[in-house]
Amino acid sequence: MQTGTKISLAGHGVLMGWAVFGGWFSAAPEAVQVQEVSVISAADFERLSQRPAAPVIAPEPAALSEPEQPVEVPQLNTTAETQVETSQPETVQTPAVEVPPETVPTPDPAPEVAPQPPEILDAPESSSIIAALPEPEQLRPAERVAPEPVAAPEPEVAIDDIVQPEVSTDVGAEAEQEAQEETAEEAASDRIVTEANEDEEAELEPAPVVSAPSTSLRPQVRPRRPQAPEQPTEVAEPLDDAESEAQDQASAIEDALAAAIAGGGEVEAPEPSGPPLTSGEKDALRVAVSKCWNVGSLSSDALRTTVEVSVTLSQDGKPDPGSIRMISSTGGSNSAAKQAYEAARRAIIRCGARGFQLPAEKYSQWREVVMTFNPEKMRIK
Amino acid sequence: MRSSSTSLAAGLMLVLAGLFAAASAQAQSGPLRIEITDGVIEPLPYAAPSFIADNAAAAELAREITRVVASDLSGTGLFREVPASAHISKVSDFNAPVRFADWKAVNAQALITGSVSAQGNQLTVRFRGYDVFAEKELGSGLQFNGTKEGWRRMAHKVADAIYSRITGESGYFDSRVVYVSETGPKNDRRKRLAIMDYDGANVQYLTDSSALVLAPRFSPTGDRVLYTSYESGFPQIHVLDVGRVQRRVLSADQGIMTFAPRFAPDGRTVVYSQTAGGNTDLFTMDIANGSRKRLTSAPSIETAPSFSPDGSQIVFESDRSGSQQLYVMPASGGEARRISFGKGRYGTPVWSPRGDLIAFTKQSKGRFHIGVMRTDGSEERLLTASFLDEGPSWSPNGRVIMFTRETQGANGRALLYSVDILGRNLKPVRTPDGASDPAWSPLQK
Known part of the structure; x- marks a missing residue:
């Protein structure tokens, strides 16, 4: 017998068995639920289905009637918070809608001002009313607490169309940096330190060692020229060779150690240090000297002579007359240069008699000044 | 494209920063340098107190000579005389040291002192010029000898010498x-x-x-x-x-x-x-x-x-x-x-x-x-x-x-x-x- 025939016989057998014995396993029939109904008349149905009439609401909330009597604000002063706001006379005319409800144990503060419409089952004919109610402020432009309008809000930041370069434009920022050790501890803490327990915290924890610089580094300046060593005033007595050699070695080691501790070589305090003068500060000095630079009595030859004059200024900005000297001159004879220099010297001394106005904190920058007096423009005036 | 422009901008800023740093370092390495190209063109104020008469015979000529010297200098337009009424110091001795502070106070930038002596028909005029603010003498003093009739020429010569010492060019008064x-x-x-x-x-x-x-x-x-x-x-x-x-x-x-x-x-x-x-x-x-x-x-x-x-x-x-x-x-x-x-x-x-x-x-x-x-x-x-x-x-x-x-x-x-x-x-x-x-x-x- 072929397999297909077997499958067919089995299938038909199952089918016939289900047809013969299937009824034996059927569930009990469901109980029929019967509900009693009452018959009403058409008039009653019409009466029951009639909706309640919606209240008439003015389309403009601002036209709502104001309370005839001022609200008895003192009665609302149940909390300190409300006292501040409501005790102001200006707020008397203001509906109490701004009073927080939790602090005002009064009935609905706005029944007379803005009666709540009854529950609306269907959408009203005028939907604008519903939209306007949540924003009463916009509907009361005249009466506000502040008598003066507040400042206009800042305009929103507009996104620039021009693409700016990224902030971190340093070349080093794009290059891969070498791993570095942490130079400063994290600032975050697991405890909140207040003024009350600041001292306790200070006692508990040692002060963190901050290795980050507090100020930016100043650029190095040219060190002073090494001065000739002074002649020894005392001549050491000659020692034995061995003792002398040992002493030399010891002193050499000490010197090396001192040099290493000092950071390599003695560098005297730089002379011009600190930030340089700004162009404005330089201009002020230039203008101050120009006011006294009188070339009216100079010869035409001297008017073709440019002189460089150096001067030392004291801390109060006054020039030291003895320090004024001509460094160089161009364009004229020696006689002309002398006259040009004397006119320049007069200008420095005269206008510096009360001290040039220069920033005192930058004194090292302007202690020595070299002024170039170029009369080219004055020659054609 | 944006990356390249950013890199370019970064490079440019770096170069500018380097130049600025170099300029700053240079400015800090030496004295402050400024260039002055604008000045004023005004007559130079000077004081010429009346020359001292060494004797009574020279009194009138001393005053006249002083006036001619001042007229010569002021007449050039390059000098302006500080009037005698503004003088604080009174020069009573030709060889006495000059109190420069008094002349600075009246803004006299140059000072001319002199003395005149007359012996018979002979006249002797001595003078000195000073740079008041530099507190030093303008050259050295000079002395002219002549006759009374030639007092104007002597005054012109004094003015020529002062003019020359201040302006650097020769004068033209004795002409x-x-x-x-x-x-x-x-x-x-x-x-x-x-x-x-x-x-x-x-x-x-x-x-x-x-x-x-x-x-x-x-x-x-x-x-x-x-x-x-x-x-x-x-x-x-x-x-x-x-x-x-x-x-x-x-x-x-x-x-x-x-x-x-x-x-x-x-x-x-x-x-x-x-x-x-x-x-x-x-x-x-x-x-x-x-x-x-x-x-x-x-x-x-x-x-x-x-x-x-x-x-x-x-x-x-x-x-x-x-x-x-x-x-x-x-x-x-x-x-x-x-x-x-x-x-x-x-x-x-x-x-x-x-x-x-x-x-x-x-x-x-x-x-x-x-x-x-x-x-x-x-x-x-x-x-x-x-x-x-x-x-x-x-x-x-x-x-x-x-x-x-x-x-x-x-x-x-x-x-x-x-x-x-x-x-x-x-x-x-x-x-x-x-x-x-x-x-x-x-x-x-």
Whole structure:
């Protein structure tokens, strides 16, 4: 017998068995639920289905009637918070809608001002009313607490169309940096330190060692020229060779150690240090000297002579007359240069008699000044 | 694309930062450096307290000398006297130390002290100059000895020394001016030669007014004067000895007009114009032997020649181009090059004693100007403008120009004016009568 025939016989057998014995396993029939109904008349149905009439609401909330009597604000002063706001006379005319409800144990503060419409089952004919109610402020432009309008809000930041370069434009920022050790501890803490327990915290924890610089580094300046060593005033007595050699070695080691501790070589305090003068500060000095630079009595030859004059200024900005000297001159004879220099010297001394106005904190920058007096423009005036 | 532009911007900023850092480092490495190109052009304030009279006989002269010194200096326009009423210090001893603070307080930048002593007819003047703000003496003190009659010259010499020490160039106060004195109405004007100090004092007349005289010119040493006279009926050149007031005719050729003479720097040669056969050309003449040499032969009019200080060139006016213009040629003659190209007519050129400028008269748009230009014609600068300005003459130091200004109308008169080469300090020169054709002498020895 072929397999297909077997499958067919089995299938038909199952089918016939289900047809013969299937009824034996059927569930009990469901109980029929019967509900009693009452018959009403058409008039009653019409009466029951009639909706309640919606209240008439003015389309403009601002036209709502104001309370005839001022609200008895003192009665609302149940909390300190409300006292501040409501005790102001200006707020008397203001509906109490701004009073927080939790602090005002009064009935609905706005029944007379803005009666709540009854529950609306269907959408009203005028939907604008519903939209306007949540924003009463916009509907009361005249009466506000502040008598003066507040400042206009800042305009929103507009996104620039021009693409700016990224902030971190340093070349080093794009290059891969070498791993570095942490130079400063994290600032975050697991405890909140207040003024009350600041001292306790200070006692508990040692002060963190901050290795980050507090100020930016100043650029190095040219060190002073090494001065000739002074002649020894005392001549050491000659020692034995061995003792002398040992002493030399010891002193050499000490010197090396001192040099290493000092950071390599003695560098005297730089002379011009600190930030340089700004162009404005330089201009002020230039203008101050120009006011006294009188070339009216100079010869035409001297008017073709440019002189460089150096001067030392004291801390109060006054020039030291003895320090004024001509460094160089161009364009004229020696006689002309002398006259040009004397006119320049007069200008420095005269206008510096009360001290040039220069920033005192930058004194090292302007202690020595070299002024170039170029009369080219004055020659054609 | 954006990445590349960002990198470019970063690089640019880095370069700029590097440059800024380098500039800052450089600025910090040395003294502060500033350049001053704007100043003021004002008279320099000075104080000249009255010179001390060493004896009673010198009291009046001491005051007079002080006033002349102050007048000389203030008259230049380069100096301004601090009035005596503002003085705090009183100088009572010529050798006492100067209290500079008192003079600084009145903003006197220069101080002149002096003393005068008189013994008989002899006069001695001593003076010192100080740079007040530098608190040092301007050079060393000087002393002049002379006669009482020459007190004005001594005062001028003091002023010259002060002027020279402050400005760096020589003065011009001890100099004289020869000019044509004019009297009478325009239709009957009488002219004669006169000589005076540069400031109009000590006027002396060198000729009478019987004949028309024109264009006097000093010799380089100031002892002789060339001028043109119509004594014979037509213009002829005369030379006059100033000291002895003796004159003679330099060119006595009948029928030949000679005019516009001027000495060569060596004082032995005269360049002038000569008109013969209807043509005017330039000639030179040796004063000693009278030999002449023609410099130009163009059919046009060449006149108003003036030597350069080194005697190598001559500037003159000519209408060879159709209008009156300035030309420069070698002193021995030869090809001339035109140096004036502006609109208008140029005339009466005069070479500066310094040799750097040429003064001239310019007529343009109905007005006359005195101007200066470089010897190549560049940097032309007009100093004056009026109805009639003409005939410039240089001061000995080349700083001031004196000229004739004539006013308009039937009653108009000619006067002398002076102006400095920057166009400042235009002022009349005091003369007793009308004056024209000034010629400035060199500094007197």
